[in-house]
Amino acid sequence: MSRSLTRMGIVGTGVMGAGIAQIAAQAGLEVYLFDSREGLASAARDGLGNTLEKLASKGKISSDSARAALSRLKVVESMEGLADCDVVVEAIIENLEIKRDLFAALEEVVTSDCLLATNTSSLSVTSIASGLRMPSRVAGFHFFNPVPLMKVVEVIGGIDTDAATVDALLELAQRLGHTGVRAKDTPGFIVNHAGRAYSTEGLKILEEGVARPEDIDRILREGAGFRMGPLELFDLTGLDVSHPAMESIYEQFYHDPRYRPSYISRQMLKGGRLGRKTGTGFYQYEAGKKDASPTQPVPRVDSLPPVWVGCSDSAVHREVGSLLDSLGGKVEGGERPSDEALCLLLPFGDDAVSASVRFSSDPARTVCLDASIDLARHRTLMATQVTRREMLDAAHAMMSTDGVGVTVIRDSVGFVAQRVLASVVNLACEIAQRQIASPGDIDKAVRLGLNYPQGPLQWGDALGAKRILAILERMLELTGDPRYRPSAWLRRRAVLGLSLSSQEPSVC
Ligand SMILES: NC(=O)c1ccc[n+]([C@@H]2O[C@H](COP(=O)([O-])OP(=O)(O)OC[C@H]3O[C@@H](n4cnc5c(N)ncnc54)[C@H](O)[C@@H]3O)[C@@H](O)[C@H]2O)c1
Structure with a gap:
């Protein structure tokens, strides 16, 4: 009572x-x-x-x-x-x-x-x-x-x-x-457990040299809708608090690679670069104010090549086609790109090289666009190691025509937002799979405790469980890192076409 x-x-x-x-x-x-x-x-x-x-x-x-x-x-x-x-x-x-x-x-x-x-x-x-x-x-x-x-x-x-x-x-x-x-009663309970995906994946992207801290943060803020990027968030919290928390969760889960912290934050902690409180972290601070981070300059190009779009999802293909039309791009309609075309690929989980193999595009003319995020808010591009500069510049200039921010990153699996969002959703699925909390409580706890724009399971449904699964499977295949293994909760629901918030019937 x-x-x-x-x-x-x-x-x-x-x-x-x-x-x-x-x-x-x-x-x-x-x-x-x-x-x-x-x-x-x-x-x-x-x-x-x-x-x-x-x-x-x-x-x-x-x-x-x-x-x-x-x-x-x-x-x-x-x-x-x-x-x-x-x-x-x-x-x-x-x-x-x-x-x-x-x-x-x-x-x-x-x-x-x-x-x-x-x-x-x-x-x-x-x-x-x-x-x-x-x-x-x-x-x-x-x-x-x-x-x-x-x-x-x-x-x-x-x-x-x-x-x-x-x-x-x-x-x-x-x-x-x-x-x-x-x-x-499990390590990190809900919020500090679920939060490991965002923080450690942000660090891993930095560790791999995919992009600068300001680019990673900007993509996740503007493109994915997080209130703060993971690196500026570290600076705010202080690595004296965040790094030991990451290590503690990793230890408590017996070194499960999903929770792996980074040598970067460890080294910064040892070097006293704790963030705002020491004036230096991933950013520099003057009198508590963050130094301005310059955005990447938009290249000047005299003329734009025609664009051939490669995407396995017809709805996304159409959406990007009409975006390019509105940006003044000449979109080719053929099955194969013409010899002059910029090959704009929209991969999920692939890096640019594997995407160019998948779509049989010329790697020298291949540029990839992350279509997993809101393209009206931000655009992320990456190219292969042999993409011609004028092709990347053309894609960058074209994507900047309407003033929406564009970030160019190095070739990597799952861009920045895709891999972070997939990791966030996957970890929430794992929390549900282990019955640490109900799907509804996971979403509430993460939205209110981490200020995410949506609960991670609801977010996964909005992005599509099948899409998230495909991103993770591809990343797992390309990297061999078990960190990206999909949770059974995600895989089963994606296969069955169920919502990620759907409960399992009780068996006893
Ligand atoms: N600060 C946070 O953001 C945060 C968030 C969630 C949970 N927590 C947890 O909340 C707890 C407190 O954290 P905090 O940040 O408020 O710490 P704090 O250092 O601000 O306050 C702790 C207080 O406890 C007193 N204290 C220490 N030992 C005591 C004892 N044996 N008997 C009575 N008083 C004692 C100290 O004098 C101090 O005033 C910790 O378990 C921490 O992990 C902290």
Whole structure:
């Protein structure tokens, strides 16, 4: 039976503890703040007083509710002050032994029906709860920073957690104005697991020398619709936080290549290039402002050759044909290109060389365009190692005619956006396949926790499960890297023509 949780204890009143305390007090809970460092809980309360006052002066909340929320925040000087709480949320340092000691001490203080929650982002909830007298009442309650703005919380049951504990925390999440998602106790839970695809694939593209950081970020921002590119995101978060997180997930999954981090971020971390906080990362920062990254200049060309388009998908072929018409290109209609034609190929998963083999085009006249992304927003081109310069320049100039950004990258499998999107969708499928969370919760968690424009499974459906599968299979074949092996969830649904969000019927 669900019970109303009205008194919340917060242990650790740093960044996360204070954020959780704020939303709980605003939602009407009595909140008791405790920090082992003297004065920090009071400082957190003072800080929250200022925050609430600012919200009121901006008209976001009324002065009365700001005052009422502040009056519900109470500082306690020792853990014993948490004795009457219905739920205690731990947000202390990310260290297993210290957290285990804390929970053991808490168990001596609180009543037997008090729920115990941990905000850990990388430790196992099961490990934190093991050895306690009542591990059934311990669950993960994983918020994101900044808590009041990131409206999602993962609720994680360990192997001994009662279903009622998870249900009560999901209900509490809703009262706090957050979307609660249910996740199994696995490395990275949902969000930090799913996020590995974007971050590590971005680094891998850089490692392979496919494009400059600014080009990779721009393609993914403008073309694919991500709010930030992966490399600028590293700079914002700081490699001191991101790189160890990547290594930790990789270790916890026993070196599964899907999670492989990069020597680039490791070296930058060792060299102190952490990102914005050190003034240098993938970009340079002056007084906190990113240096302007020059875009690639559009070449001047006197005349454009006719264009022959090669694509295995007739709808995409037609779409690019009409785009070229609108750009003033002379599109050839024949089965084969004429001798003067620029061969514009639209491959999925191939590099330019294998695409030219697939379409039997002259590699010296072959240029590839990534048709997996919104071509009204950005265009990515790549050529073979023997493509004539005038052919690449012509393609670049033609694609720039209407002012839409064009990026030329080095020949590589799956361009930039294709391989990143395929990796993002594939990893979300793997999370669903392992039943770490339901498809609906995976989409909600990733959209809200990582600010992706869509949930990854929904996105996969929009791009086409068959298309994603084809990209991954081709990349796997060309690179031999098991990182690109398609998830069974993706393959089976692509074959059956099912939505990636479709649940599996229960077999027992
Ligand atoms: N910062 C983030 O972006 C973020 C996001 C999600 C989850 N988390 C997790 O939340 C937890 C807290 O992170 P944070 O960024 O708020 O840390 P923080 O360093 O800002 O705050 C931690 C607080 O805990 C106190 N503390 C340490 N040991 C204690 C103990 N034994 N008893 C009582 N208080 C103790 C410290 O004095 C400090 O005030 C960690 O588990 C972290 O992994 C952090």
